[in-house]
Amino acid sequence: MRIALAMQHYYNKRWDLAKQMGVTTVVSMNLPESESEDVPPWDYVSLLKLKKDYESAGLDLMVIEGNPVPINKAKLGLPGRDEEIKNFCELIENMGKLGIPILCYNFMAEFGWLRTSTITARGGALTTSFDYDLIKDAPFTNAGPVDDDRMWENFTYFLKRVVPVAEKAGVKLALHPDDPPLSPIRGVARIIRSVEAYDRVMDIVPSPVNGVALCQGNFALMTDDLPSVIRHFGEQGKIFFVHFRNVKGTKEKFIEIFHDEEGKADMVACMKAYRDIGFDGPIRPDHTPTMAGESDEHPGYETLGRLFAVGYMKGLLESVERLG
Numbered sequence: 001m002r003i004a005l006a007m008q009h010y011y012n013k014r015w016d017l018a019k020q021m022g023v024t025t026v027v028s029m030n031l032p033e034s035e036s037e038d039v040p041p042w043d044y045v046s047l048l049k050l051k052k053d054y055e056s057a058g059l060d061l062m063v064i065e066g067n068p069v070p071i072n073k074a075k076l077g078l079p080g081r082d083e084e085i086k087n088f089c090e091l092i093e094n095m096g097k098l099g100i101p102i103l104c105y106n107f108m109a110e111f112g113w114l115r116t117s118t119i120t121a122r123g124g125a126l127t128t129s130f131d132y133d134l135i136k137d138a139p140f141t142n143a144g145p146v147d148d149d150r151m152w153e154n155f156t157y158f159l160k161r162v163v164p165v166a167e168k169a170g171v172k173l174a175l176h177p178d179d180p181p182l183s184p185i186r187g188v189a190r191i192i193r194s195v196e197a198y199d200r201v202m203d204i205v206p207s208p209v210n211g212v213a214l215c216q217g218n219f220a221l222m223t224d225d226l227p228s229v230i231r232h233f234g235e236q237g238k239i240f241f242v243h244f245r246n247v248k249g250t251k252e253k254f255i256e257i258f259h260d261e262e263g264k265a266d267m268v269a270c271m272k273a274y275r276d277i278g279f280d281g282p283i284r285p286d287h288t289p290t291m292a293g294e295s296d297e298h299p300g301y302e303t304l305g306r307l308f309a310v311g312y313m314k315g316l317l318e319s320v321e322r323l324g
Contacts, residue, residue, distance in 0.1 A: 001242075001274060003313055004062065004282040005306060009050055014303055015057050021310050025282050026059045027104075027241075030066040042069055042091035044098070051098055062282050063174075063241055064095065065104035067112070075109035076143055077154040085158060089165040096169025102282065103166070104213045104241050106176040107155050110141040110188050113179035118299055122258060125289035125305070126296050129255040130180050140187035148183070151191045156204050163205040174213035174240040175201060181218050182251045194222050195229055202238060215243035217287060220264035221251040227266065227273040234277030242274065243286035244313060256287045256300060259309045271316045285309030 004025035005018045009032040018024065031041035032050060039046060054061045069088045074081040095103060106112065116134045121127040166173050175198070178190035191197055198212055212233050220226050233239050246263035247254045257263050274283070288305025290296040 001279055001317060002062070002282045003310060003317070004284040005310070006065070006284055006286075006301070007054075007059070009053075011053070011057065014306075015059065017303070017307065019058055021307070022314075023310060024059050026054050026061045027063040027065050027282065027284055028054075028061055031064070031068045040087065040090075042087060042094060044094045047091075047094050047098055047100070051100065061100055063102040063104055064091075064100060065176075067105075068103075071105075071158075072109060074158050075107055075151070075154055076146065077150065077157070081154075081157075085161050088162060092162070092166050092169050092171050092173075095171045096166075101170070102172045102174055102240050104174045104176055106178070107151070107158070107192055108178050108190060109146060109151065110143050110186070114185065115299070118296065119255065121255070121289045122261065123292075125258075125291050126299070127256045127289040128287065128299050130253065132180075132182060132252040135185065138186050143188060145187040146184070146189050148189045148191055151189045152200075155191065155201075159201070159205045159210070163207050163210050166209045167207050170209075172209045172211055172240040174211055176213040176243075177215055177218040177222070179215065179218050180251050180254070181222050195219075195232070198233070198238075202236075208237070211238040211240045213241045213243065214239050215245070215286065216265050216270060217243065217245040217247045217256065220247055221254065226264075227269045230270060230273035231277055234273070234279055239274075239277070239279055240281055242279070242281070242283040244270075244283050244309070245286040245288075256289065258289055258305070259285065259312045268316060268320070271313075272320045275320045283313070285313060 002025045004027050006027045006029050034041050051061050069091050071084045074084045115128040115130050117129045119129050178192045181193035183190035223229050246265045248257050248263040285306050287300040290302045291304040294302040
């Protein structure tokens with residue numbers, strides 16, 4: 001396993017902190033804005049500069065994550081989706097040319113991961129929480145009601161055009177679950193909300209590059225036996241990327257917790273499962289509480305919680321590898 005950290009695309013202290021912790025694998029969150037309107041962020045030269053910036057600092061760009069190419073029209077099946085898919089494929093092709101092996105994407109339409117509150121966690125740290133009762137009566141988005149059938153039809157259209165391109169480019173497509181794995185929200189279906197949904201995705205376009213971003217916080221809300229799910233997909237070689245995190249509660253009402261707290265996922269058993277399946281890809285801490293002295297400008301993505309998480313992950317990893 002390669003412990004990784006999510007990084008901004010510009011130099012900042014987290015680049016140095018990562019190396020000081022012995023973490024040199026980078027997950028780039030989205031792409032930098034282009035200097036010219038004529039050159040998109042997913043252009044070959046733009047990606048080359050991004051990769052070289054990391055390399056010059058002693059870091060290895062292994063994953064691009066987030067929404068590097070807008071695909072909301074593709075998700076909703078709206079006019080203009082083919083242009084978005086074309087741009088998405090161009091990103092994949094350029095990643096392949098540059099040896100950037102993994103693209104983590106999602107198929108959440110209209111909005112991405114969603115929380116309803118910031119609350120106090122252990123020791124006064126700040127953490128994010130979700131309570132469906134607070135949002136169940138929220139108005140529909142501008143897309144109006146969007147049901148499961150429409151979303152599956154649109155995703156099938158998308159996959160059949162994108163997966164062959166990724167296969168040719170040698171880029172793995174790691175699908176992130178809907179967060180939270182609950183549907184509908186504001187009238188929009190969230191179809192990637194169960195283990196069975198992932199099985200369906202793998203069957204739509206069978207391919208060695210069509211796989212899973214195993215975000216533990218979401219998967220722990222889908223199942224009471226996360227280690228068995230890790231083995232289920234791992235034995236098929238379908239886990240490309242891992243978000244190592246934990247939650248407490250249910251998919252209707254949960255909070256993000258520190259990595260060492262007791263929650264839905266047994267973190268030791270999960271790490272053992274990754275070892276047992278021979279997982280050798282990137283695994284990064286995700287959604288950590290905001291600790292003392294931090295601004296909480298980016299809830300879940302401040303620095304100190306990640307430092308704590310990396311230390312915890314290193315200890316777990318060494319233990320399961322040495323002790324069996």
